[in-house]
Amino acid sequence: MSDSSMFVRVGKWIDYRMPIFTMMNHAVVIYRTPRNLNYWWNFGSLAGLVLVIQLATGIVLAMHYTPHVEMAFDSTEHIMRDVNYGWLLRYVHANGAAAFFAVVYIHIFRGLYYGSYREPRELLWWLGIFILLAMMATAFMGYVLPWGQMSFWAATVITNLFSAIPLVGTDIVEWMWGGFAVGNPTLQRFYSLHYLLPFVIVALVVLHLWALHRFGSNNPIGIETKGDKDTLPFHPYYTVKDLYGVGVFFIAFFAFVFFAPNYMGHPDNYIPADPLVTPSHIVPEWYFLPFYAILRSATFDVWFLSAKLIGVILMFASILILLALPWLDRSPVRSARFRPVYKYMFWILVTDSIILGIVGGKVPSDPVFSGTDGFQYVHLGQIATLYYFVHFVVFVPLLSRFEQTRPVPTSLSEPVLKSGAGGTA
Amino acid sequence: MGMELGLRTAVAATVLCLATGGVQAAGNAEHPLTEHWSFNGIFGHYDRAEAQRGLQVFLEICAQCHGAKYLRYGDLADLGYDEDQIDAIAAQFEVEDGPDDEGEMFMRAARPTDTFPEPYANEKAAAAMNNGKAPPDLSLMVKARHDGANYIYALMTGYDEPPEELELSDGLTYNPYFPSHQIAMPQPLWGEDVEYADGTETSIEQEARDVVTFLAWASEPGMERRKNMGLKVMLFVLIMTGLFYATKRKVWKDVH
């Protein structure tokens, strides 16, 4: 004890009274992790990294931004032109939002493929969906802040949706606006909430990691680990692998930030907001396009439900349906690796989601194929929306009952040691 | 194995869809041609000679109607002007200052710290003097339009006789590169609008090229610094990732 360094002695003093170092050791050093994880498991840590990047850049940007309709656009240009490294902080933050969704969508699809939402990880999955919802609210409000044309009109279109709620719709919308249209009260409260929500996300992430550590990570073959022969300590194996993933991520991320910083954005947002001029096409950022497509796919009233209301319901349902997944999927097999039909359906779902994304960015009445005027993007969107729900509500439950699954290995380490390939899908 | 096949399918589907869709020019505007610009590409830079000539075109022609409120005269140092030249350029323009001790606003010569003055007192005055449409500020125009540089160049050089069938609305001019083909701005460049300080021969194409380079700089003066830093960052990150990969392989060697 007497020849431990000062650091070690102070560390032990603190840890005895508040076991933070012991906790950190258990959480990221000795924490046992399945030995057969592939690179699709890197996206969780990447999401955490992007969250930290967004928080850091967001907090310093807030030192220079002014949340008032007369000054928001100007203060954003002030950041771009005058603030030291302001252009870099802004571009990192804007492209970081896109990166956050890219990383999280892959992370979610990983979960869908390998059955990571299955018992006993239902709550982990639910927390993840709550994080996604919080991210979407945060991103939506953040996009309004520069007060460009898209900022203003996206805010107008999306908040207007809530007027579809029967009886109280208009009151709710005026309450959200703080007025009779999107205006300064709206901008200021969006700024406040945009600053707040990321910390709610942090809290949800803490809960998400806590739930994760209860049973540990799922793995590509979907069977539970049995003891130390199936696992590795998180450090150094996965710290080092996650670091490598971070490096690859940075290559892609910085390529955008430095050489194509406005590629993901819309030029109209470099035009100051004008409540009297509507842009020819109001489009959200790419990560909202699939939901936008679902929203616009409801084109006719049904009974007492207006088309607008149906669209809103479908849009939220498309995310909320994921909450039901652990109970819709009762297959005896967890991982798609041993579910040949589900695997196929998974890739169709991915394609369907991409199609929805493309539809979201198009003019609904435009024809899909230049020859045939009858088949428009809105129709393609309706088919894709229907398919999306059919996948979860029909195919998944049916497959869980009737699918002929392939034999699942009994041990984790066996196939890894035999094949020698280990980390790849 | 299944992942790969599935992935290929998804990618193929996306590419197919994107290929059939294509990027539409706004409305039914004609697609501008892709010009070669000094500021494109990872080594992009603003050609100083072009930008200086472009400033001249902007100040002598465009600034009659268009503002550039995010530019300061002092910023022009970036384009290679020295302090005296900037003072001289600024002094040609007047800005409002005040109130003085009597409470009155007054006009004075612009200084390097002043932003380019607005040509009209307010938006309504601007619209009233220009066929009902206020000429937009040009500080960000290259970023505010899809394929901005090519679009503005095409617009400047694209004024032409309207086709027989087209009925021009009152006060509008024909330009195929503008959405709806009818633009409120009458042709601004005719080919001999300025006498270049550096003696370059003028033409619509030359003036358009120069003013686009100037406007590109105006939209993003820091572009060169960004790309420069980007090259260093990319190099660093590539090396760093290589090291991370080697470390990962070493650590995992005994496990595989």
Add this chain to the structure above:
Amino acid sequence: MTDNTAHGPDGEARRDFLYLTTAAVATVGTVAAVWPLIHQMNPARDVLALASTEVDLSAIEIGQSIKVMWRGKPVFVRHRTAEEIAEAKAVPLDDLRDPQPDGERVQKAQWLIMVGVCTHLGCIPLGDAGEYGGWFCPCHASHYDTSGRIRKGPAPENLLIPEYVFLDDTTVKIG
């Protein structure tokens, strides 16, 4: 830390070298990434650009002072009387906490230009006040003389002289 089995002394050294290099590169990267987050708080380009102010001296009578804003702070511009100048020059340097001859503090003797911020804790001193014919700071009773030098009270230094240049006899550019 790691329990990699040794592959002989040479292999081990090579492995450690890799880890060391990787850690060093990662550290450099992190520091480089953190720098913009810190530097963004330094004065921005527009603040630095507003670094100078021009003052018209023609309206200032002898014995009169005006106050102008420069870089967010007040600057006293005083048209000194002959008595004030003489008084300032007559003070022996040994009497001064912050010794500075009057000649060093002015370019033209009749124009005293100084930053009107007390060098103690930043309050604005009052003109034509105090026991030395100059300025008096009401916060903690610092007295400045007709050259703006500290004579009595807690302030450690004379009132600061900003950078300035006479553009002509009636115009001075501060900063």
